[in-house]
Amino acid sequence: xxxxxxxxxxxxxxxxxxxxxxxxxxxxxxxxxxxxxxxxxxxxxxxxxxxxxxxxxxxxxxxxxxxxxxxxxxxxxxxxxxxxxxxxxxxxxxxxxxxxxxxxxxxxxxxxxxxxxxxxxxxxxxxxxxxxxxxxxxxxxxxxxxxxxxxxxxxxxxxxxxxxxxxxxxxxxxxxxxxxxxxxxxxxxxxxxxxxxxxxxxxxxxxxxxxxxxxxxxxxxxxxxxxxxxxxxxxxxxxxxxxxxxxxxxxxxxxx
Amino acid sequence: xxxxxxxxxxxxxxxxxxxxxxxxxxxxxxxxxxxxxxxxxxxxxxxxxxxxxxxxxxxxxxxxxxxxxxxxxxxxxxxxxxxxxxxxxxxxxxxxxxxxxxxxxxxxxxxxxxxxxxxxxxxxxxxxxxxxxxxxxxxxxxxxxxxxxxxxxxxxxxxxxxxxxxxxxxxxxxxxxxxxxxxxxxxxxxxxxxxxxxxxxxxxxxxxxxxxxxxxxxxxxxxxxxxxxxxxxxxxxxxxxxxxxxxxxxxxxxxx
Numbered sequence: 424x425x426x427x428x429x430x431x432x433x434x435x436x437x438x439x440x441x442x443x444x445x446x447x448x449x450x451x452x453x454x455x456x457x458x459x460x461x462x463x464x465x466x467x468x469x470x471x472x473x474x475x476x477x478x479x480x481x482x483x484x485x486x487x488x489x490x491x492x493x494x495x496x497x498x499x500x501x502x503x504x505x506x507x508x509x510x511x512x513x514x515x516x517x518x519x520x521x522x523x524x525x526x527x528x529x530x531x532x533x534x535x536x537x538x539x540x541x542x543x544x545x546x547x548x549x550x551x552x553x554x555x556x557x558x559x560x561x562x563x564x565x566x567x568x569x570x571x572x573x574x575x576x577x578x579x580x581x582x583x584x585x586x587x588x589x590x591x592x593x594x595x596x597x598x599x600x601x602x603x604x605x606x607x608x609x610x611x612x613x614x615x616x617x618x619x620x621x622x623x624x625x626x627x628x629x630x631x632x633x634x635x636x637x638x639x640x641x642x643x644x645x646x647x648x649x650x651x652x653x654x655x656x657x658x659x660x661x662x663x664x665x666x667x668x669x670x671x672x673x674x675x676x677x678x679x
Numbered sequence: 680x681x682x683x684x685x686x687x688x689x690x691x692x693x694x695x696x697x698x699x700x701x702x703x704x705x706x707x708x709x710x711x712x713x714x715x716x717x718x719x720x721x722x723x724x725x726x727x728x729x730x731x732x733x734x735x736x737x738x739x740x741x742x743x744x745x746x747x748x749x750x751x752x753x754x755x756x757x758x759x760x761x762x763x764x765x766x767x768x769x770x771x772x773x774x775x776x777x778x779x780x781x782x783x784x785x786x787x788x789x790x791x792x793x794x795x796x797x798x799x800x801x802x803x804x805x806x807x808x809x810x811x812x813x814x815x816x817x818x819x820x821x822x823x824x825x826x827x828x829x830x831x832x833x834x835x836x837x838x839x840x841x842x843x844x845x846x847x848x849x850x851x852x853x854x855x856x857x858x859x860x861x862x863x864x865x866x867x868x869x870x871x872x873x874x875x876x877x878x879x880x881x882x883x884x885x886x887x888x889x890x891x892x893x894x895x896x897x898x899x900x901x902x903x904x905x906x907x908x909x910x911x912x913x914x915x916x917x918x919x920x921x922x923x924x925x926x927x928x929x930x931x932x933x934x935x
Binding site: 516 | 765773807808815
């Protein structure tokens with residue numbers, strides 16, 4: 424059957440609770456989203472294939488709609504494939520959708536925009552049912568200053584100051600540079616939560632958590648929006664504040 | 680100081696995500712809510728004391744407001760005690776309130792009524808962020824039949840058919856009997872969830888999960904409300920349906 428000689432390119436949309444995983448990328452002897460998918464797809468199709476994500480998420484980071492492509496030869500119908508995946512996968516990972524994609528569709532390279540959210544819980548006591556899914560920060564924050572700071576990062580900037588200094592990131596970014604365009608960047612109050620939503624054409628490793636860490640420093644009064652502009656200009660990771668905890672971060676949407 | 684010779688009786692109100700715990704009751708080499716409290720209270724006060732709960736919750740069962748009493752000699756102010764507990768406890772256990780109780784107050788014996796809830800998620804795909812906190816049942820259910828059945832258990836009944844057959848339960852119930860009064864028992868639709876709420880003067884071991892298991896069997900058409908009456912009359916655990924999974928169950932309130 425000629426049609427099955429080159430593999431199908433299946434686009435999966437995934438939600439996951441990243442709390443108990445060591446991130447997206449496969450690692451020896453540690454539970455990862457990609458690694459779990461590899462073994463579950465092998466169990467279902469008998470094929471060994473490495474799903475390609477729209478990007479890595481770090482240990483503890485969640486996804487509402489991560490996108491990954493997987494090359495399989497099995498003629499399994501899409502609906503059956505999705506159901507079989509959800510039957511075998513741990514409940515912390517769900518396949519929301521499976522669809523046929525053109526051969527040249529690539530989860531990372533074809534992406535035009537991504538949206539992330541970061542949830543901060545402000546109440547004094549964080550319900551145990553929420554603890555895995557937010558960053559608990561019950562101390563005072565100047566929300567107006569944080570809102571202003573969020574606006575500063577909108578537009579095209581060199582985000583070197585907010586990129587993780589690690590070899591992986593360097594390798595990944597070598598092809599292009601650290602310039603990214605942020606289409607929107609804002610904080611919203613949602614009940615007892617303060618939520619940051621950012622949409623851009625791409626994000627460097629740790630970029631959202633590093634931005635949130637600096638916004639928090641601004642909220643505490645340790646820095647101002649002016650400092651944020653200066654930090655961006657410095658293009659030096661050590662100029663910005665600490666990385667915010669992983670548990671509050673969600674990959675919300677990938678646009679193609 | 681004479682006042683500190685007999686211990687203080689502190690009433691704690693606790694919320695917990697029971698998913699990763701082997702239940703309330705202390706067990707060797709397994710994480711339990713009571714066992715975690717013992718070691719955390721010892722760390723804070725230097726005193727070894729066994730908190731007494733309003734009742735045991737099983738492995739995987741959650742609590743929105745479990746009540747426990749703890750006898751300590753430390754003069755630590757209540758607010759500091761609560762804050763210290765929440766600082767040291769894992770985030771899956773929170774102390775919502777700490778108050779001074781009379782010496783004769785007993786978390787279990789003084790309780791007049793308890794309320795439990797059981798959450799069933801009906802949607803086809805259960806979000807990973809919900810999976811630990813509901814029972815996922817995406818198949819058809821006759822909700823009207825379940826609503827009718829819920830009414831049958833209201834009132835005073837011998838619930839032997841819905842009590843776990845185990846030595847612990849026998850021991851615990853030896854003092855009295857298996858007759859309990861249910862003040863209210865009903866199902867509500869809440870978005871994509873079907874939620875059972877039951878309030879009574881006491882509950883036998885596994886009683887709520889055994890009732891829900893039988894309501895589910897009625898919802899699937901395998902039994903009727905008439906069968907439920909017959910099962911109650913039989914006073915035989917083997918007559919009722921299987922125990923519903925722990926993840927959907929919450930101890931909601933204890934009344935004194």
